[in-house]
Amino acid sequence: MITPPSRAADLTGQVALVTGAGRGIGHAVALALAAVGADIAALDLEPPAETQRRVERAGRRCLPLAADVSDRAAVDVAVAETLARLGRLDIVVNNAGVAERRSLEELDDRTLGRALDVILRGTILVSQAAYPHLKQRGGAIVNISSVSGMAGGAVSRPDPSGAAARGRRSGPAYAAAKGGVIAFTRWLAKDAGRYGIRVNTVAPGPVETEMTRGFDYDVAAQPIARIGQPGDIAQAVVYLASSMANFVTGQVLVVDGGVVLD
Numbered sequence: 001m002i003t004p005p006s007r008a009a010d011l012t013g014q015v016a017l018v019t020g021a022g023r024g025i026g027h028a029v030a031l032a033l034a035a036v037g038a039d040i041a042a043l044d045l046e047p048p049a050e051t052q053r054r055v056e057r058a059g060r061r062c063l064p065l066a067a068d069v070s071d072r073a074a075v076d077v078a079v080a081e082t083l084a085r086l087g088r089l090d091i092v093v094n095n096a097g098v099a100e101r102r103s104l105e106e107l108d109d110r111t112l113g114r115a116l117d118v119i120l121r122g123t124i125l126v127s128q129a130a131y132p133h134l135k136q137r138g139g140a141i142v143n144i145s146s147v148s149g150m151a152g153g154a155v156s157r158p159d160p161s162g163a164a165a166r167g168r169r170s171g172p173a174y175a176a177a178k179g180g181v182i183a184f185t186r187w188l189a190k191d192a193g194r195y196g197i198r199v200n201t202v203a204p205g206p207v208e209t210e211m212t213r214g215f216d217y218d219v220a221a222q223p224i225a226r227i228g229q230p231g232d233i234a235q236a237v238v239y240l241a242s243s244m245a246n247f248v249t250g251q252v253l254v255v256d257g258g259v260v261l262d
């Protein structure tokens with residue numbers, strides 16, 4: 001049977017859970033999914049009030065949730081609340097993340113543990129909690145990795161205005177956790193296809209958010225010579241979450257202005 005191509009992404013009637021939805025890329029993802037019709041469960045360490053306000057202004061429902069994605073019990077409660085308050089779950093965007101820019105010699109247990117816990121464990125825990133519900137009618141998981149997880153770290157310099165943080169590649173725990181997200185995406189895609197669930201990754205290059213504030217990237221050398229904006233990443237998430245990507249699973253969509261071509 002030939003399915004006619006969708007003219008545009010349309011998520012009307014669907015519910016999307018977005019982690020790290022309080023600011024930056026997660027905030028933009030929540031707004032972009034809402035703009036094509038989805039109701040949003042917006043999860044962050046604190047209830048993301050501004051995201052809620054803007055999603056509701058766009059005419060969609062928004063459930064603000066406070067949870068740490070590395071806390072299994074809190075994640076389970078957040079997913080249960082999403083089901084109870086918004087009635088269903090169709091899309092999960094695992095976006096919550098923390099950066100670290102240490103050398104291997106300087107990598108202490110706390111920094112290592114936090115990067116792996118939030119980025120990798122969090123992605124797995126939220127997917128685990130959502131999986132039984134996504135299985136009911138199919139759906140999509142989009143995990144946010146990074147070019148760091150493919151290329152072994154993205155290089156930055158300290159901002160010339162004198163930020164305290166040192167400029168160097170994103171660190172070993174960050175790169176390993178983001179690489180792990182890609183491996184987990186592929187593993188889950190193989191398991192989930194039979195339930196009508198697609199699982200993909202977006203790997204952004206440098207994007208202008210709090211995470212990159214005070215760092216300077218050599219964007220002039222990129223084929224598309226500017227830093228990424230949260231909305232650039234959000235559009236890729238919308239594509240992968242929607243039926244426009246019906247036959248796409250287990251993939252890494254690199255959204256980086258061409259950085260990893262080198």
Ligand SMILES: NC(=O)c1ccc[n+]([C@@H]2O[C@H](COP(=O)([O-])OP(=O)(O)OC[C@H]3O[C@@H](n4cnc5c(N)ncnc54)[C@H](O)[C@@H]3O)[C@@H](O)[C@H]2O)c1
Nearest residue numbers: 020022024025045068069095096097146206207209210211
């Ligand atoms: N900004 C970039 O250049 C860039 C590049 C590649 C990948 N990414 C990835 O994109 C994602 C979003 O990054 P961003 O740039 O918007 O960063 P950001 O720091 O602006 O936002 C991250 C959000 O995640 C939330 N968060 C952190 N730990 C959490 C936890 N344990 N539980 C729940 N929420 C938590 C934060 O509170 C924050 O709202 C991250 O996974 C990041 O690694 C960012």
